[in-house]
Amino acid sequence: MNxxxxxxxxxxxxxxxxxxHVINLLAREPDVELVGEADGGKAAVALIQQTQPDLLLLDIxxxxxxxxxxxxxxxxxxxxxxxxxxxYDQHALAAFxxxxxxxxxxxxxxxxxxxxxERARRFLATGPAGLFNRMQQMLDHLAAAETPDYLDHxxxxxxxxxxLLPVEDIRWIEAAGGYVTLHTAETSFLYRALLGELxxxxxxxxxxxxxxxxMVQVRAIASLVPDAHGEYAVVLHNGTRLKLSRTYRPVLExxxxxxx
Numbered sequence: 001m002n003x004x005x006x007x008x009x010x011x012x013x014x015x016x017x018x019x020x021h022v023i024n025l026l027a028r029e030p031d032v033e034l035v036g037e038a039d040g041g042k043a044a045v046a047l048i049q050q051t052q053p054d055l056l057l058l059d060i061x062x063x064x065x066x067x068x069x070x071x072x073x074x075x076x077x078x079x080x081x082x083x084x085x086x087x088y089d090q091h092a093l094a095a096f097x098x099x100x101x102x103x104x105x106x107x108x109x110x111x112x113x114x115x116x117x118e119r120a121r122r123f124l125a126t127g128p129a130g131l132f133n134r135m136q137q138m139l140d141h142l143a144a145a146e147t148p149d150y151l152d153h154x155x156x157x158x159x160x161x162x163x164l165l166p167v168e169d170i171r172w173i174e175a176a177g178g179y180v181t182l183h184t185a186e187t188s189f190l191y192r193a194l195l196g197e198l199x200x201x202x203x204x205x206x207x208x209x210x211x212x213x214x215m216v217q218v219r220a221i222a223s224l225v226p227d228a229h230g231e232y233a234v235v236l237h238n239g240t241r242l243k244l245s246r247t248y249r250p251v252l253e254x255x256x257x258x259x260x
Contacts, residue, residue: 006033007124010051012044012070013059013085018106022057022085025113031121041065045073048080055120056080057104061087061254081123083116087250106250150203154182156189165189167202171220171236175213185238208255210234211245224260232260 009032013019019037026032035051038044041064048056048070060067067086071079084103101123102116154170156163165182174181175195182189191198199209209215222237224244232244234252244252253259 006031007055007121008033008035008051008053009055009057010034010036010038010044010047010053010080011057012038012040012047012062012067013057014039014062015059018059018085022113025110026057029117032117041067041070044070048074048078052078053080054124056082057085058082059085081120083120087254107247151201154191156191158189168206168217170207170217171238172214172216172240172242173198173207183240204255209251210248211243212247214242216242218255 007029009026011019011022011026011034013022016039019039023034023037026034032055035053036047038047041062044058044062045065058067058070062070065073067084071082081101083101085106086103087106102119104112104116151167153164153166156165165184169184170182171185172183173195174183176190178194179190179192180195180198182191195209195213195215199207199215202215206219207215207217216234216236220236220238221234223235225233225235225241227233231246232249234242234244236242249260
């Protein structure tokens with residue numbers, strides 16, 4: 001990239017407030033020129049083909065085409081330097097973290113945004129050498145990981161007896177130091193694992209993190225009850241009431257595909 005010209009930048013996010021937040025942050029940068037915005041995958045492909053931006057800030061979870069599918073739809077040589085934005089897809093993060101230019105995990109602060117933008121500047125300043133291969137490696141890695149093997153049973157060792165617990169029987173999971181407590185409809189079990197570790201082993205279509213110390217099975221959720229401060233409690237069918245933290249609220253909204 002010629003350092004004398006501004007960084008031509010496009011922003012793609014299906015949520016208007018999130019998209020506008022990125023645009024507002026970019027407006028503070030004198031070396032950045034916004035060339036367009038899009039609210040979905042297909043519109044993003046058309047925008048990129050039309051404007052040929054240097055830099056793309058790209059949401060992952062979108063209707064029609066997700067962020068990765070947007071990049072796959074573009075010829076390798078036309079893929080811009082990309083900063084990914086995601087609310088919750090930690091499985092995807094693990095897959096592309098080693099290859100992506102950078103990513104922003106919602107909710108992110110201004111300082112983290114600046115770090116990602118500066119990293120993109122460095123990539124642009126050194127030119128595209130190696131960048132196309134890096135992006136292709138990421139997409140190949142993701143394609144290989146699109147159908148991961150998630151656990152369908154957990155092995156419980158109790159009093160010299162080994163029991164297989166179907167994960168579908170688990171209603172919610174609670175962090176307990178170096179262990180987790182697995183709550184079923186009838187009882188609870190102590191299981192040696194960290195919550196984050198177990199989260200990566202369970203299908204995110206069925207289990208979702210709602211707090212740093214709790215995750216639930218989606219079908220076990222009966223209702224979401226707001227309090228006077230605009231926060232929500234997750235109420236399960238058996239009456240269990242769990243706190244939905246602000247950090248993980250976007251995770252649940254993305255899973256439900258609608259805002260609370």
